[in-house]
Amino acid sequence: MAANSTNAQVPRAYIDFHVLQTVPPANLNRDDQGNPKEAYFGGVRRSRVSSQAWKRATRTHFAERLPEQNLATRTRRIVGALADRVEKETSLDREQALRLAAAALAPLGLSAGKKKDESAYLLFYGRRQLDAVASLVSEQAEELAALDDTELAARTEELPVRERLSSGHPIDVALFGRMVADIPGLKVDAAAQVAHALSTHAVELEFDYFTAVDDEQPDDETGAGMIGTIGFNSATLYRYASVGLHQLLDNLGDTEAAVAAVGEFANSFARSMPTGYENAFAHRTLPSLVAVVVRHDQPVNLVSAFEQPVTNTSGIAASSARRLAREHSQAVANWGDAPAFAVVSHTFTDDPDTGKAVQDAFGAGVPFPELLGGLRTHLTDTLKGAAQ
Incomplete structure (x- = not known):
């Protein structure tokens, strides 16, 4: 059977993405009061970035690399x-x-x-x-x-x-779906699920009081031309998403396109950032950890690793990585559902304890381009095996 045929029964395969990312003072995703969105989890206030905000950031990142005509609007x-x-x-x-x-x-x-x-x-x-x-x-x-x-x-x-x-x-419709309530025939089931990002620790809402000077203000006048406040917080975020390869393949109808779409999602989900108040805070960072796990049973969000909030006053990202690794290892041991594939890219190479914990859970760390390559090879082999 041809490599891009979809006639064979494709087994369920969920590609889970676990990301830890530290963000400086920022207001990535504001609520109706203009302040950073929050949520209570584990009894404490957490920073939150809505799934809609990061899905749009991911879609926008697609447009930086893919031809506009190949995408949706x-x-x-x-x-x-x-x-x-x-x-x-x-x-x-x-x-x-x-x-x-x-x-x-x-x-x-x-x-x-x-x-x-x-x-x-x-x-x-x-x-x-x-x-x-x-x-x-x-x-x-x-x-x-x-x-x-x-x-x-x-x-x-x-x-x-x-x-x-x-x-x-296009891949963005195939990934994120389309819901048209009064026209069921136009509905496209989303292949991707994206969770609200949550801080791994408690946060406090802070305010930046700012003033703007009128450059043309006469010498005999004093005071600011404008004053105001912007709410912000800073956090190490746990971000999670999952892509159902079988649903993606059904939406696209082509195995090569499905594998390519997963790669584009992995790249853009990891590298993208919501743009709220970006000029005021210059908040763009890259993740300190990206772990990808392919499972055949169900998607597994590991946010329970942070139900008890991290309480470190320093080293929050490293502590969060150890928590995440332990949660994954314990879940596999307890439920007996060993993943079909796991790969990780992280920046904790100078931290032996954290590096070992991450390696025990997800395998040896590799540079991010190698993570993408390994994932692509595994998915290609999986679909070829299903087609035989």
């Missing part, structure tokens, strides 16, 4: 975006293009928005998918434009628009 302006393409590919004016775009999408049952080029809610779709829909319209645009509204509705009802939007998914 999330917008209300699907009618306007389709009209843009029709207008570009034909001699129709804007009003005619909008009319055809609205008619082509009407059979989907999208709820109309306040503006004629919008839907009532955000829709997540691939740019190439919408290009394919635009081609359906553009190929017969002059003929369609000449029809009255009733005739146009009947003709566009025959166009395979739903099929174009339900196949050929």
